[in-house]
Amino acid sequence: QKEVEQDPGPLSVPEGAIVSLNCTYSNSAFQYFMWYRQYSRKGPELLMYTYSSGNKEDGRFTAQVDKSSKYISLFIRDSQPSDSATYLCATFFGNEKLTFGTGTRLTIIP
Amino acid sequence: SQTIHQWPATLVQPVGSPLSLECTVEGTSNPNLYWYRQAAGRGLQLLFYSVGIGQISSEVPQNLSASRPQDRQFILSSKKLLLSDSGFYLCAWSGGPNEKLFFGSGTQLSVL
Numbered sequence: 001q002k003e004v005e006q007d008p009g010p011l012s013v014p015e016g017a018i019v020s021l022n023c024t025y026s027n028s029a030f031q032y033f034m035w036y037r038q039y040s041r042k043g044p045e046l047l048m049y050t051y052s053s054g055n056k057e058d059g060r061f062t063a064q065v066d067k068s069s070k071y072i073s074l075f076i077r078d079s080q081p082s083d084s085a086t087y088l089c090a091t092f093f094g095n096e097k098l099t100f101g102t103g104t105r106l107t108i109i110p
Numbered sequence: 111s112q113t114i115h116q117w118p119a120t121l122v123q124p125v126g127s128p129l130s131l132e133c134t135v136e137g138t139s140n141p142n143l144y145w146y147r148q149a150a151g152r153g154l155q156l157l158f159y160s161v162g163i164g165q166i167s168s169e170v171p172q173n174l175s176a177s178r179p180q181d182r183q184f185i186l187s188s189k190k191l192l193l194s195d196s197g198f199y200l201c202a203w204s205g206g207p208n209e210k211l212f213f214g215s216g217t218q219l220s221v222l
Contacts (some may be wrong), residue, residue, distance in 0.1 A: 043213035
């Protein structure tokens, strides 16, 4: 079992819809959770960085962590074609290295 | 502000040829530096990381090596490339443990 599981998609939604991207993880020690956005042939760009459980909002993006279920989510409101990218979740604890999901490819249809 | 530079963006090399990819970070001192490889549909694989000059940790045995000759310079090398070395290579930096990780723009390496 992978430490972080992420549905690879592809996921296609119409412009303006709410997008929900999800990851599950197996190690209850994970404390820090991140979401990255990666455009084709570009480096991942950090979108959200959260610690422990709860929600964090930044503009149209909301990151949600449920440590009891070992489940992390990224919501995108009012989705735009420019949101079309691959989204990677990542997590770590203590001084350990980041563990990444394999990414979900998202397409927003105009 | 901090920036990370990685080059070249694209590289096509024959099997058996050497490799040198360079990464530099600006605007910070003593960063943790990382080399990742990203294969299609397989996520990010950590290859090397460094917490200081001359300090290199390898995560997976392979045909590659890394060096950190200066505080903000990280180099990925190979003496003889294999077909299996093809992939998208990413350099990254962080300020230390528990810090955010920032990536460079990546190098698409094709070994033919």
